[in-house]
Amino acid sequence: MKRVRQGAFILALTLIRLAAEPFDFRLSPGFPRPPVPENNPMSAAKVALGRYLFYDTRLSVNGKQSCASCHRQEFAFTDGRARALGTTGELHPRSSMSLVNVAYAPALTWADPKLDSLEQQALVPMLGTEPVELGLRGQESRALQDLQRLPLYQRLFAAAFPGEDDPFRLENVTKALAAFQRTIISTRSPYDRYRYGGDESAISGAAKRGEVLFFSGEKAGCFQCHGGWNFSGPVRYEGGPSVEPEYHNTGLYEKYAAPNTGLERHTGNPQDAGKFRAPTLRNIAVTAPYMHDGAIASLEEAVEHYSQGGRAAANPNRSTILRPFRLTAAEKADLIEFLRSLTDEKLLKDPRWSDPWR
Amino acid sequence: MKIISLAGFLLLSLASALRPQAPAAAALEVAGAVATPLRLTAADLAALPRAGVETRSDGLAVRFEGVWMHEVLKKAGVPAGTELRGKALASFVIAEAQDGYQVVFSLAELDPMFTDSQVLLADTANGKPLSGAQGPFRLVAPKEKRGARSIRMLTRLEVVQLRKEVAGARR
Numbered sequence: 001m002k003r004v005r006q007g008a009f010i011l012a013l014t015l016i017r018l019a020a021e022p023f024d025f026r027l028s029p030g031f032p033r034p035p036v037p038e039n040n041p042m043s044a045a046k047v048a049l050g051r052y053l054f055y056d057t058r059l060s061v062n063g064k065q066s067c068a069s070c071h072r073q074e075f076a077f078t079d080g081r082a083r084a085l086g087t088t089g090e091l092h093p094r095s096s097m098s099l100v101n102v103a104y105a106p107a108l109t110w111a112d113p114k115l116d117s118l119e120q121q122a123l124v125p126m127l128g129t130e131p132v133e134l135g136l137r138g139q140e141s142r143a144l145q146d147l148q149r150l151p152l153y154q155r156l157f158a159a160a161f162p163g164e165d166d167p168f169r170l171e172n173v174t175k176a177l178a179a180f181q182r183t184i185i186s187t188r189s190p191y192d193r194y195r196y197g198g199d200e201s202a203i204s205g206a207a208k209r210g211e212v213l214f215f216s217g218e219k220a221g222c223f224q225c226h227g228g229w230n231f232s233g234p235v236r237y238e239g240g241p242s243v244e245p246e247y248h249n250t251g252l253y254e255k256y257a258a259p260n261t262g263l264e265r266h267t268g269n270p271q272d273a274g275k276f277r278a279p280t281l282r283n284i285a286v287t288a289p290y291m292h293d294g295a296i297a298s299l300e301e302a303v304e305h306y307s308q309g310g311r312a313a314a315n316p317n318r319s320t321i322l323r324p325f326r327l328t329a330a331e332k333a334d335l336i337e338f339l340r341s342l343t344d345e346k347l348l349k350d351p352r353w354s355d356p357w358r
Numbered sequence: 359m360k361i362i363s364l365a366g367f368l369l370l371s372l373a374s375a376l377r378p379q380a381p382a383a384a385a386l387e388v389a390g391a392v393a394t395p396l397r398l399t400a401a402d403l404a405a406l407p408r409a410g411v412e413t414r415s416d417g418l419a420v421r422f423e424g425v426w427m428h429e430v431l432k433k434a435g436v437p438a439g440t441e442l443r444g445k446a447l448a449s450f451v452i453a454e455a456q457d458g459y460q461v462v463f464s465l466a467e468l469d470p471m472f473t474d475s476q477v478l479l480a481d482t483a484n485g486k487p488l489s490g491a492q493g494p495f496r497l498v499a500p501k502e503k504r505g506a507r508s509i510r511m512l513t514r515l516e517v518v519q520l521r522k523e524v525a526g527a528r529r
Contacts, residue, residue: 030418030419030420030484031417031418032414032416032417032418032419194490195490195492196418196420196484198484198485198486200489208489208490211490211491212456212457212490212491212511214491215491215510216455216457216459216491216511217457217459218457218458218459219457228415228416228418229415229416229418230416234416235416235417237416237417238417239417240416240417
């Protein structure tokens with residue numbers, strides 16, 4: 001009897017300790033923790049639920065698509081298409097963005113500076129009508145009932161939202177999806193091992209030469225927009241300042257046609273036309289085609305575009321960072337080799353983020 | 359015979375010229391208006407007073423080690439502290455990178471008797487020699503809000519004494 005009491009005591013202590021311990025994002029040494037909103041603390045149970053929901057086609061009007069349809073792990077959570085395709089066949093005006101390190105983004109989507117919450121953002125593909133992505137508007141209760149019928153979800157929702165009488169609420173779906181997405185973190189590419197792990201053999205000589213071109217303002221200077229450890233410009237992190245997102249017009253078009261006018265669509269300022277967020281270049285080799293509308297098919301073509309200072313250099317809003325640069329064919333190959341060294345192969349296969357329904 | 363030995367000599371010299379040489383240790387040049395121009399290798403920097411800073415650029419913690427810039431300038435005989443006055447206060451350092459990128463610091467900006475700002479000439483990060491686009495030498499200015507003067511691939515520090523012509527003033 002005494003032993004049982006002792007056992008229960010130790011179990012209780014362990015549970016308390018587990019609850020108090022911060023969520024383990026499994027970051028490489030030195031990397032910051034992503035910011036987590038106070039009203040949606042991380043837990044393993046919530047992330048587990050989010051993973052099932054992320055891959056669940058019950059969250060589309062016709063049961064054909066899930067979040068993962070446009071955010072596929074093997075493509076670093078993009079879809080390999082120029083423009084995303086919704087569950088009812090509607091073509092999105094823009095290209096699906098990678099979810100890798102999305103937890104650190106100061107703002108989400110290509111150009112909406114006000115949308116900076118993953119919980120809020122999850123409602124866009126679920127309920128949005130311009131375009132229809134998952135098409136759940138008006139079907140929210142039906143979808144929640146579908147989820148509730150599964151014993152699996154009874155367990156997962158109860159564990160993720162303990163103490164709630166009815167955890168089957170849309171708000172909890174978005175919270176779980178956001179928690180899952182916050183865990184999709186890439187800091188383990190060959191380049192990370194070279195640069196932050198001190199492993200000189202982790203990347204090739206060509207990639208090392210390409211790194212110099214990337215970080216040289218006098219050469220390619222790519223880092224001026226795709227800077228910092230996330231190769232994305234400003235990031236938010238736990239305990240860090242609330243940095244603002246940056247948007248750039250890369251001179252892709254002379255005139256950006258609606259609805260793809262970028263930042264202007266959200267600010268109404270004509271000088272913001274054609275400005276989009278610089279996405280992370282992590283895993284860029286597996287996220288073709290490129291740009292907000294998939295207009296650029298390959299890394300070779302992207303380097304060509306920027307070496308001209310933007311193919312539509314006459315655009316008045318074109319970023320002043322852009323200017324033509326001259327690289328030899330060998331240097332261009334080196335630069336692309338460097339970009340390839342940013343691919344985190346483990347991320348593309350890690351079972352933590354794979355389809356749990358398979 | 360003479361011709362043969364001459365040919366042999368030429369061959370030998372050619373062979374020695376073509377023989378792969380051990381790469382010279384990378385060196386940082388300290389030049390310009392300095393009493394003692396320097397060529398500093400990592401070994402030279404190891405012999406100077408060492409210092410370290412931890413930066414958190416975008417939240418990523420990196421520990422840099424090296425030598426404070428004022429120690430480097432002192433070694434080159436550049437006026438410092440109470441000696442840093444008069445014309446010397448119009449002097450500045452051009453820091454130049456391998457690709458031609460340049461940034462400027464005035465001498466007073468680097469002097470601990472003038473300011474608490476710190477600029478480190480770094481040669482290691484997290485205990486490993488700086489390589490590739492980082493090194494082998496770089497500046498780290500941890501208190502600056504933007505990283506643009508924390509110049510990487512640093513190859514040269516040049517001290518310039520500014521002499522601005524002022525109308526009517528005697529030189």
